[in-house]
Amino acid sequence: MTETQAKYQEVAGCLRNEIRHGGYTVGQQLPLEKELCEMYGVSRTTVKRAVDVLVAEGFVVKRRGAGTFVKALDRGIVQHLNQEKQFGGFTEYYAGYDIGTKVLHYAVVHPTEEVARLLMIEPDDFVYDISRLRLVSGKPIVVEYTQMPLKRIPELPKDVLNHSIYRYLENELGLRIQSAHRRLRAVMPTGEEKELLGIEGRMPLLEVTQTAFLADGLPFEYSISRHRGDKMVYRVVSIR
Amino acid sequence: MTETQAKYQEVAGCLRNEIRHGGYTVGQQLPLEKELCEMYGVSRTTVKRAVDVLVAEGFVVKRRGAGTFVKALDRGIVQHLNQEKQFGGFTEYYAGYDIGTKVLHYAVVHPTEEVARLLMIEPDDFVYDISRLRLVSGKPIVVEYTQMPLKRIPELPKDVLNHSIYRYLENELGLRIQSAHRRLRAVMPTGEEKELLGIEGRMPLLEVTQTAFLADGLPFEYSISRHRGDKMVYRVVSIR
DNA sequence: GAGTGGTCTAGACCACCCC
DNA sequence: GGGTGGTCTAGACCACTCG
Numbered sequence: 001m002t003e004t005q006a007k008y009q010e011v012a013g014c015l016r017n018e019i020r021h022g023g024y025t026v027g028q029q030l031p032l033e034k035e036l037c038e039m040y041g042v043s044r045t046t047v048k049r050a051v052d053v054l055v056a057e058g059f060v061v062k063r064r065g066a067g068t069f070v071k072a073l074d075r076g077i078v079q080h081l082n083q084e085k086q087f088g089g090f091t092e093y094y095a096g097y098d099i100g101t102k103v104l105h106y107a108v109v110h111p112t113e114e115v116a117r118l119l120m121i122e123p124d125d126f127v128y129d130i131s132r133l134r135l136v137s138g139k140p141i142v143v144e145y146t147q148m149p150l151k152r153i154p155e156l157p158k159d160v161l162n163h164s165i166y167r168y169l170e171n172e173l174g175l176r177i178q179s180a181h182r183r184l185r186a187v188m189p190t191g192e193e194k195e196l197l198g199i200e201g202r203m204p205l206l207e208v209t210q211t212a213f214l215a216d217g218l219p220f221e222y223s224i225s226r227h228r229g230d231k232m233v234y235r236v237v238s239i240r
Numbered sequence: 241m242t243e244t245q246a247k248y249q250e251v252a253g254c255l256r257n258e259i260r261h262g263g264y265t266v267g268q269q270l271p272l273e274k275e276l277c278e279m280y281g282v283s284r285t286t287v288k289r290a291v292d293v294l295v296a297e298g299f300v301v302k303r304r305g306a307g308t309f310v311k312a313l314d315r316g317i318v319q320h321l322n323q324e325k326q327f328g329g330f331t332e333y334y335a336g337y338d339i340g341t342k343v344l345h346y347a348v349v350h351p352t353e354e355v356a357r358l359l360m361i362e363p364d365d366f367v368y369d370i371s372r373l374r375l376v377s378g379k380p381i382v383v384e385y386t387q388m389p390l391k392r393i394p395e396l397p398k399d400v401l402n403h404s405i406y407r408y409l410e411n412e413l414g415l416r417i418q419s420a421h422r423r424l425r426a427v428m429p430t431g432e433e434k435e436l437l438g439i440e441g442r443m444p445l446l447e448v449t450q451t452a453f454l455a456d457g458l459p460f461e462y463s464i465s466r467h468r469g470d471k472m473v474y475r476v477v478s479i480r
Numbered sequence: 481g482a483g484t485g486g487t488c489t490a491g492a493c494c495a496c497c498c499c
Numbered sequence: 500g501g502g503t504g505g506t507c508t509a510g511a512c513c514a515c516t517c518g
Contacts, residue, residue: 306484
C-alpha cells in the first residue's frame with residue numbers, strides 16, 4: 001500500500017531523487033519555478049512548497065532574483081540528508097540493526113518538582129519511571145532514563161519496554177508524537193554507567209535531554225539519554 | 241529604523257507576544273484561522289504561514305479537524321524559545337556578555353583532502369587556518385578551529401579575528417550566511433585544550449563540527465568548536 | 481454532520497539580482 | 500530593465516476530529 005501523498009510532497013520527492021542520483025548536480029541551478037510548474041503540471045504555490053521542503057532538508061538554496069541552486073555538498077553528505085527524522089528515538093535511528101534492550105528499572109513514582117513542571121503535571125501525580133540499556137549488535141550504546149505521566153499513557157505493559165515504546169504508543173494506543181524539545185550536553189559517565197556501557201578509561205557521553213509532545217500539545221515524556229561518545233553523532237541542518 | 245516586515249511575520253510576532261506574555265495561556269486553543277483572518281485583516285494563507293512559524297519555533301501545535309493549541313510548556317522554556325538563531329556563532333550567542341578572543345594561530349595552508357571535499361575546493365587551493373580561544377567575562381569557554389577558502393573570502397584582515405568573523409563577512413564583505421550543517425559529539429580535551437580552557441580533572445567537551453554555506457549555496461567555512469561541557473548546552477526543537 | 485486545518489489554484493504585485 | 504523568487508489574495512475542495 002503506497003500512501004497517498006500531497007502533490008508538493010511528490011514533487012519534492014522527485015527533485016530530491018534527481019539531486020541524490022545526479023540528475024541535478026552540485027552547484028547547478030534548478031529549473032525556474034515557472035518551468036517546474038509546467039514540468040509537473042502544478043501551480044506555482046505548490047512548486048514553492050516542494051522546493052521549501054528541500055531547503056529545510058539542506059539540499060538547495062533559493063535566491064530571489066537569481067534562482068534556486070543545489071548546495072555544494074559532498075556526495076557522502078547528500079546521501080545522509082533527510083535520512084534521520086530523529087523521531088521514534090533509538091529504535092528508528094538504528095532501524096535495520098540488531099537491537100537489544102535491557103530493562104534496568106521499571107516503577108511508578110511521583111515526579112520531582114522539575115519534572116512535574118516540564119511534564120505539566122502535579123507533583124502528586126504519578127509517572128512511569130524507566131531505565132533501559134539499549135544495545136546494537138549486542139554492544140551497549142546508550143542508557144535511557146524515561147518518565148511518562150500515567151495520566152496520558154494509561155497503560156504500558158512491561159513487555160513493551162523490551163521493544164520500542166514509541167511504536168507501541170503510535171500503533172497500539174493511537175497516540176501521535178508531534179514534536180520534541182531537546183538539549184544536548186557533554187558529560188562524564190557515572191561509575192554505574194561506565195559499567196553498563198562497558199567503558200574502560202575515559203570516555204565522555206553525549207547527553208540528550210528531551211521533552212516530547214503529543215499531537216494535543218501536551219508533553220508525554222521527559223527523558224535523558226546518555227550515549228557513548230564514540231557511537232553517537234547528532235546532526236542538525238539549520239537555516240537562517 | 242524599523243525593518244519592514246512581511247505581514248505573516250507581523251502576525252506571527254503578535255501571536256508570539258500574546259503567548260509569551262500570557263494573552264494565550266498554555267494548553268489554550270488559539271482563535272480559528274478564519275477568526276485570525278478577520279482579527280488581523282489578512283487572508284487565510286497568510287494566517288496559516290504565520291501560525292506555521294510558531295509551529296516551527298515550538299510554541300503551538302495544529303490539529304486538522306480540531307484547532308490550534310498552545311503547547312503545554314513550562315513558562316521558563318517559553319521565554320527561551322526562538323531566542324537563539326544559532327547563527328553568528330559565538331559572538332551572537334553570547335551577545336551582551338563581555339566577550340574576549342585570543343588568536344592562537346593564523347596561517348594560510350592547503351586543506352586536507354577531507355576538508356577540501358567538504359568545502360568543495362581542490363586540495364591545492366588555499367584556506368585560512370585559524371585557531372581561536374573565546375572567552376566570556378575573561379573565562380575561556382571554547383576553542384575554535386576554522387578553515388575558510390581564500391577563493392571565497394578574498395580578504396580577512398588579521399584584526400577581524402579579534403572580533404566576529406561572521407559580522408565582518410556580512411557587514412563588510414556583504415556576504416550572506418544562509419545555512420549550516422552541524423554534527424555534535426562528546427569528546428575529551430587534549431592536554432593542550434585542558435590548559436587553554438582551564439580544565440582541571442576530568443571534563444568532557446561538546447564538539448560542534450560545522451560546514452557553513454553562503455547564499456550562493458557554496459560552503460565558506462569548515463569549523464570545529466570544542467566547548468567546555470559545563471558551559472554549553474545545544475537546544476533543538478524538532479517537529480515531525 | 482458540522483466544523484477544523486490541509487492542499488491547491490490562478491493571478492497579482494513586489495523586492496531583489498544581475499546584466 | 501528583464502527576470503528571479505517572495506508575498507499575498509480569494510476561493511475551492513478535501514481529510515480529519517468530534518460530538
